[in-house]
Amino acid sequence: MNHDTYPNSYIRRILRETRTIAMVGASANWNRPSHFAMKYLQTKGYRVIPVNPGQAGKQILGETCYASLADIPESFDMVDVFRNSEAAGEVAEEAIRLKDAKGIRTLWMQLGVRNDAAAARAEAAGLQVVMNRCPKIEFGRLNAELSWGGFNSGIVTSKRRKLRAS
Amino acid sequence: MSIDKPGFETLQLHAGTPPDPVTGARQTPIYQNTSYVFEDADHAADLFNLQTFGFIYSRLTNPTVAALEERIAALEGGRGTTACASGHAAQVLAFFALMAPGDEIVASTRLYGGSITQLSKTFRKFDWHAHFVDFDDPAAVRAAVGPRTKALFCEALANPGGVVSDLEVLAEIAEAAGIPLVVDNTMATPYLIRPIDWGADLVIHSTTKFLSGNGTAMGGAVVDSGTFDWGRNDKFPSLSRPEEAYHGLTFWETFGDLAFTMYTHAVSLRDLGPSQSPMNAWLTLLGIETLSVRMERQCANALAVAQFLEAHPQVAWVSYAGLESSKYKALAEKYLPKGAGAVFTFGIEGGYEAGRAMVENCELLSHLANIGDTRSLVIHPASTTHRQLTPEQQVAAGAGPEVIRLSIGLETLDDILADLDQALGHARRMAAE
Numbered sequence A: 001m002n003h004d005t006y007p008n009s010y011i012r013r014i015l016r017e018t019r020t021i022a023m024v025g026a027s028a029n030w031n032r033p034s035h036f037a038m039k040y041l042q043t044k045g046y047r048v049i050p051v052n053p054g055q056a057g058k059q060i061l062g063e064t065c066y067a068s069l070a071d072i073p074e075s076f077d078m079v080d081v082f083r084n085s086e087a088a089g090e091v092a093e094e095a096i097r098l099k100d101a102k103g104i105r106t107l108w109m110q111l112g113v114r115n116d117a118a119a120a121r122a123e124a125a126g127l128q129v130v131m132n133r134c135p136k137i138e139f140g141r142l143n144a145e146l147s148w149g150g151f152n153s154g155i156v157t158s159k160r161r162k163l164r165a166s
Numbered sequence B: 001m002s003i004d005k006p007g008f009e010t011l012q013l014h015a016g017t018p019p020d021p022v023t024g025a026r027q028t029p030i031y032q033n034t035s036y037v038f039e040d041a042d043h044a045a046d047l048f049n050l051q052t053f054g055f056i057y058s059r060l061t062n063p064t065v066a067a068l069e070e071r072i073a074a075l076e077g078g079r080g081t082t083a084c085a086s087g088h089a090a091q092v093l094a095f096f097a098l099m100a101p102g103d104e105i106v107a108s109t110r111l112y113g114g115s116i117t118q119l120s121k122t123f124r125k126f127d128w129h130a131h132f133v134d135f136d137d138p139a140a141v142r143a144a145v146g147p148r149t150k151a152l153f154c155e156a157l158a159n160p161g162g163v164v165s166d167l168e169v170l171a172e173i174a175e176a177a178g179i180p181l182v183v184d185n186t187m188a189t190p191y192l193i194r195p196i197d198w199g200a201d202l203v204i205h206s207t208t209k210f211l212s213g214n215g216t217a218m219g220g221a222v223v224d225s226g227t228f229d230w231g232r233n234d235k236f237p238s239l240s241r242p243e244e245a246y247h248g249l250t251f252w253e254t255f256g257d258l259a260f261t262m263y264t265h266a267v268s269l270r271d272l273g274p275s276q277s278p279m280n281a282w283l284t285l286l287g288i289e290t291l292s293v294r295m296e297r298q299c300a301n302a303l304a305v306a307q308f309l310e311a312h313p314q315v316a317w318v319s320y321a322g323l324e325s326s327k328y329k330a331l332a333e334k335y336l337p338k339g340a341g342a343v344f345t346f347g348i349e350g351g352y353e354a355g356r357a358m359v360e361n362c363e364l365l366s367h368l369a370n371i372g373d374t375r376s377l378v379i380h381p382a383s384t385t386h387r388q389l390t391p392e393q394q395v396a397a398g399a400g401p402e403v404i405r406l407s408i409g410l411e412t413l414d415d416i417l418a419d420l421d422q423a424l425g426h427a428r429r430m431a432a433e
């Protein structure tokens, strides 16, 4: 996978097949970017499970927070990494270890987060990888909501959009 | 089929304007509307906190205006666009995100006269200071940049005539100084050049001109490339530091490459207020649908008119970058291979009085203060658009007493030439009397 530009079809497929997201680095603080993303994705029908050792056992946006991916009792489709590029390496290792046990299909690193070595290992282990993107922004982009803010969605279509997003 | 890389002509028709999801309307509806219902109190709070996408109030965003914004962003190859009431409002919005009191702009001497006045007089009231230098001289530009300089500003193709900026060189200077290169692309339009491809960070438009194209609607736009790192230094606290008006949210950290355009809507449009009207956005969208076709023909007509004038006995010189005689010919070939624009100047024999007489005697070309119309336009800058400038500034801006500016439109070429010829004849006879 070329990680500089992703085809719309690749991102669209990932966002469609994902139901549950483990968000590593989710913040309890409402004005942090991870909190923005978590809340938005919840309103779009995703279940988001926060992972943050400092908040373990507490609730964030109605969900119990866990200290690590391994502590999450349920399975989840995607790991969304709100950590820096270096720390993303360890998260990737954990996701690879838990891939089959938890049913993980996608490793997603946030806007500004890129770790090519970790991505290569995750891909070799059979995970789909997205780097340096935000699932909130990508969801909004592919469903014409980002366009409302005057942004270039890169989407050209003569088809009428279904009113229920995704 | 999925078109991942649409061409310019496709984008000018389709970008930002898929069919209306509610009605299926193929032409973009005019959302002549001020405000938008919330789903519930929580949704309202999310919108006010910028936590979700959506509309609150048309001073900030409006669906028809947003369609125009996305289309211009797509045509310029930018990340996002903020549309606003006029080209001058666009300049205020662009600099408002960058500047603090005491900060400086290094700007080209060759700008639209109104821009020179705005930067040198009105911006001083905000304690913003513009230094004007010859942008053909990279060393002079570099030397003018100081610790408080927050932007380099020029036009890709400068109004009134025939000057092409060496954007690659200017982008290098801006990059080395850690500041954005801001380029007004009104005269060239993205059909002729996309400044972002050459290193510009922000692109400004008066959409009043070629984009709306028919002389129908005032408007402006600021396009953000999305590639400037606002956190690389401490020069841009509006974007890189917590914003009090949004509970300490930091735009650059929270929105990444959307930060500039988010800020320009959520803070600048909200608090300064120069929003574009939905009707004007719609007229501009309609105009842009034919941009490439108009530009191609208007550039071809302009070149033919420039060649005709260059050979005319009443004409002292012609400043059009598409002419062999232009000192900007090489730059035009590099940056504007599809045409050197449709606006240029020439010097009339007989000076100020001959210029006035010529303009008054045009019968097809319209004597008015605009450019980029489908109709051909003529003006004498020294007595109109560039009147506020000192004589020295007028000459530096290419608007001295003998200068006439033309904006060539879509009429039959022979008719344009015949009108210019008869008006020049009038000017000669008047000078002889």
Ligand SMILES: Cc1ncc(COP(=O)(O)O)c(C=O)c1O
Pocket (backbone or CB within 6 Å): B086, B087, B088, B089, B112, B114, B115, B155, B159, B184, B186, B187, B205, B206, B207, B208, B209, B218, B219, B220, B370, B371
């Ligand atoms: C190159 C250029 N920039 C900016 C402006 C200002 O735009 P507006 O008249 O839409 O405020 C003009 C208008 O004449 C212009 O020609």
